[in-house]
Amino acid sequence: MTLADVARAAGVAHMTASRALNSPETVNPEMVERVRQAVIETGYVPNLLAGALASARSLLVAVIVPSIASTIYLEFVQALRGTLASKGYQVILGESDYEHQLEPALLDTLIARRPDAIVMVGAVRSAEGRKRLLASAIPVIETWDMPADPLDMLVGFSQTAVGRAAAGYLLGEGRRRLAIISANDDRAAMRAQGFLEAVKESHPSMRVQSVLIPAPSTLGEGRRALADLLSRATPPGAVFCTSDTVALGVLTEAKARGIEVPKQLAVMGYGDMNFAPDTDPPLTTIRADGKVIGREAARLIFERASATVKERVVDVGFSIVRRVSA
Amino acid sequence: MTLADVARAAGVAHMTASRALNSPETVNPEMVERVRQAVIETGYVPNLLAGALASARSLLVAVIVPSIASTIYLEFVQALRGTLASKGYQVILGESDYEHQLEPALLDTLIARRPDAIVMVGAVRSAEGRKRLLASAIPVIETWDMPADPLDMLVGFSQTAVGRAAAGYLLGEGRRRLAIISANDDRAAMRAQGFLEAVKESHPSMRVQSVLIPAPSTLGEGRRALADLLSRATPPGAVFCTSDTVALGVLTEAKARGIEVPKQLAVMGYGDMNFAPDTDPPLTTIRADGKVIGREAARLIFERASATVKERVVDVGFSIVRRVSA
DNA sequence: TTGAAAGCGCTAACAT
């Protein structure tokens, strides 16, 4: 079933059928009705492949996440997909596997679909990747970060500032013997770096213990990381975890060992995931609103599509959610 | 940059350039080399929109999950996407929001992309949805379930059998005063139903307490559900949770109240999510291997594409993972 | 407001 079949059934030219479906306001209402009827009769479903080729608008948005299995970006992807869907856009999924090597190849396979925009979690790191994106002339939105040299549009917040805020908070609460458990991924590393910087600046002689765990992080890694920290000469008085999932593991291990949180050990997470208010004790964490990032990214895509480009950088900020664990 | 530009740069017909890229074995190696060189020089990236239209193969697979935010299907989607990517397929994401009403509309927007296959979590429920899928002639794979009347291909296991197995296990361990905490979604409801059936068959007079929580389920809902159960006349001796996330909440609440697991209360989950071995105590659960379902679904798509259709129904089964909590 | 012609960039099918 093609548009030609619909047009035939409605007794109009196929171009009129196309208009009746895509811009009904430009067509005689009576014709529109006839075409709509013909669509129902024939069971016609438009071929967006053909439409995209002819119009050079695919209504497709490529979204690249580090790992589908990492829960941090779920609400972001959900909000992004949902908002885009409200205007007929669909999402095609890419996965960078936390590897910059693959970036150019991955980008090429996505560019081959001619998406109307590419949304990346994080910044585009590889020079080759930047080059290809620029050459493709496809709008790009980097998210969840605030690099100084964005490729195009940007929705996020400073990851190092998150780490700094965490350090400031824990130090401000009078915590000493700080430790950090960081996943081995770009943005977690930036949070960890910000944390270390802030400590060094305010307390130059203070040492911070640290444990690096694989990404994406899990509860189990958090447990083992705390066990590791506790086995060292000076046990920590506060731990900043670069994800709530890890923090949950730390809480679990602490409880299993009878360590009182927050009295003996302060635990701070990042993400404010949906379980954070319900851990025991409730988790103090840093909230980054993935839903907002997703919606803002979609908004930028809509704006760019209608050529009314306003701001290209949106800093959504973050906030410390003070609960009990720290 | 189009294939014509590449062909011109290489000094060949555009069809030769196409062949050199897509089936190099049919082209003189020397020509292939010239074309490859031209691709690099020109920075050509193929237009899959055009390729798909011309060849009637989109290399696109639509995947419909109930909710992007539900963690249970992450490994499934990841394995599916990864396996498909190995053969050049890309994944386009749909979300059913646990609502059958929207199904036909959602399907139409996806069918409009002319995917080479549609993979659904769960069975296609709406008659209208089934009709449209059939009319589209697109291969369909229903997953995570084992309906008696599959639409086309099927990779999953019986959800009611999961519930039955859970009941059998808990009863076999001598547990009485059984309770069930079920999320309000199709498959969770089937697990709950299987559980209740099995109890009724072996212990006709036994009553099972139950709590229904919204989908997708969270740790917090699990905590509150246990609190609810404990407030009733007869506190439970064992709880079957229709997801590990809920079970984690139950463990959390039990620990907070000083209830000993598994001594006073047995807790059983479903999913064997990555945190299950590391909860305190380690979670006894039912393992359904999303990775395997994802890979098998991809395999069926590959097979269907090469027309060597073998089995259309794959029962991947499930297993009880006995740890400590039950 | 409607229609006709042309073409988006590629591949299938046929011819050489």
Added chain:
DNA sequence: ATGTTAGCGCTTTCAA
């Protein structure tokens, strides 16, 4: 092994 022609199903553009 390579080239030529036609056409996938739609939209853009121009004409009526």
